[in-house]
Amino acid sequence: MKRLMTATAIALPMFLSATAEAKDLAIHAGALIDGVSAQPARQVTILVKDDKITGVEPGFVAPAGAEVIDLSTATLMPGFIDCHIHIASRLPSKTNETEYRLTHNDIDRAMDAVVFMREMVQQGFTGGRDVGGGDDTVSVRDAINDGKVPGPRLLVSLEPLGPTAGHGDEHSGLDSELSHPGWENGIVDTPEQGRIRVREHKRRGANLIKMMPSGGIASTGDNPHLQLMTNEEMKTVVDTAHALGMKVAAHIYPDEAIYNAVEAGVDSVEHGSFATARTFALMKQKGTYLVPTLTVYDVYYNAAHDHPELLAPGTAPKELANDLLPKKNLPLAVKSGVKIAYGTDIGEGDHTSEFALLIDNGMTPMDAIKAATSNAADLLGTSAQVGSVQAGKLADLVAVAGDPLKDPALLRHVSFVMKGGVVYRQNAEPTVAGMEGGH
Numbered sequence: 001m002k003r004l005m006t007a008t009a010i011a012l013p014m015f016l017s018a019t020a021e022a023k024d025l026a027i028h029a030g031a032l033i034d035g036v037s038a039q040p041a042r043q044v045t046i047l048v049k050d051d052k053i054t055g056v057e058p059g060f061v062a063p064a065g066a067e068v069i070d071l072s073t074a075t076l077m078p079g080f081i082d083c084h085i086h087i088a089s090r091l092p093s094k095t096n097e098t099e100y101r102l103t104h105n106d107i108d109r110a111m112d113a114v115v116f117m118r119e120m121v122q123q124g125f126t127g128g129r130d131v132g133g134g135d136d137t138v139s140v141r142d143a144i145n146d147g148k149v150p151g152p153r154l155l156v157s158l159e160p161l162g163p164t165a166g167h168g169d170e171h172s173g174l175d176s177e178l179s180h181p182g183w184e185n186g187i188v189d190t191p192e193q194g195r196i197r198v199r200e201h202k203r204r205g206a207n208l209i210k211m212m213p214s215g216g217i218a219s220t221g222d223n224p225h226l227q228l229m230t231n232e233e234m235k236t237v238v239d240t241a242h243a244l245g246m247k248v249a250a251h252i253y254p255d256e257a258i259y260n261a262v263e264a265g266v267d268s269v270e271h272g273s274f275a276t277a278r279t280f281a282l283m284k285q286k287g288t289y290l291v292p293t294l295t296v297y298d299v300y301y302n303a304a305h306d307h308p309e310l311l312a313p314g315t316a317p318k319e320l321a322n323d324l325l326p327k328k329n330l331p332l333a334v335k336s337g338v339k340i341a342y343g344t345d346i347g348e349g350d351h352t353s354e355f356a357l358l359i360d361n362g363m364t365p366m367d368a369i370k371a372a373t374s375n376a377a378d379l380l381g382t383s384a385q386v387g388s389v390q391a392g393k394l395a396d397l398v399a400v401a402g403d404p405l406k407d408p409a410l411l412r413h414v415s416f417v418m419k420g421g422v423v424y425r426q427n428a429e430p431t432v433a434g435m436e437g438g439h
């Protein structure tokens with residue numbers, strides 16, 4: 001409780017007050033990983049005016065009238081972006097999701113999302129992409145953008161598009177008499193229906209389309225090894241989305257289905273667990289992103305092991321059988337040169353945990369940081385605004401107390417977070433020994 005209060009006390013007053021005043025800032029960074037360069041720069045000053053970076057200067061400079069933020073012993077990076085989140089999703093190790101959904105409504109979940117998004121920005125994430133929400137998700141995105149509540153800049157999809165009895169069909173495995181308004185919003189059983197769903201999602205405020213061409217693991221009754229949408233359905237969804245300026249993220253496991261979805265033109269393959277070298281080669285050729293989401297497999301594998309009773313009915317064996325494969329497959333993806341963007345597939349919990357999983361399974365620390373910054377922005381289509389520390393970009397910045405390339409564990413403990421020129425987190429300077437007084 002005390003820790004939470006302290007974090008809130010640090011975060012909220014700055015969040016609330018700094019929006020009102022717009023002072024020129026000069027941030028002295030001991031090192032800068034700008035998100036695009038191959039190597040860090042040493043001792044630079046990042047100049048910020050209002051919500052934007054106006055310059056990156058060598059050395060520590062302090063223009064007249066600018067307020068200096070001293071991060072001269074820290075490494076500064078672009079704010080992190082998590083490309084696969086579910087803002088209201090609760091950790092399976094703590095909550096029985098089936099029971100929770102029976103006893104809570106969309107407004108309750110929006111309140112949960114507000115809490116999880118406040119925590120996420122404190123972890124260093126100034127951006128996120130929700131791939132599978134509802135009208136509540138759109139509202140939380142807008143509340144953050146309007147400055148009503150703290151959180152990352154969000155792009156959101158609505159209900160994942162997929163067939164009857166697929167991974168996104170909420171009826172699967174339940175008494176067939178049960179239903180809920182909205183459960184049909186993602187169902188696609190013909191190309192024509194796909195076209196209509198995409199247009200409906202656009203109308204309701206989606207930034208992108210999430211599609212589930214294959215079965216999944218955490219859902220009752222479907223098979224992750226099968227392609228469930230037809231190639232024609234996928235192509236119609238992709239073409240309609242692209243015509244409306246929306247990208248398509250596709251949740252897919254089986255190799256053949258990934259190949260077909262990439263051919264259909266999806267912008268990213270989410271999970272991609274069973275992809276082979278041939279499919280990665282096609283993804284590289286077409287520039288399709290892979291979002292490996294290793295975090296969620298760790299989280300669900302452990303839950304299936306320790307608390308199978310908390311998972312959706314009948315899914316623990318699916319988790320145990322499939323969740324270790326994505327880690328084993330990541331080195332092949334890295335070797336193939338496919339573009340990788342950072343995604344955890346969680347809402348509640350530690351969004352920084354993917355860094356160590358990527359680094360332990362074949363990525364360099366620099367490439368893992370790029371996956372969460374410049375690559376993530378490229379996938380989201382927001383590179384002109386975020387993902388790198390350059391003049392003209394939004395001032396979305398994080399810092400860690402040391403060198404994250406030598407000690408990647410630092411990425412789990414950011415000491416400073418700025419979003420749009422507003423400080424959301426600034427850890428106190430380390431206390432000097434003996435200064436704390438005598439009781």
Ligand SMILES: [Zn+2]
Pocket residue numbers: 084085086131132345
């Ligand atoms: Zn997901």
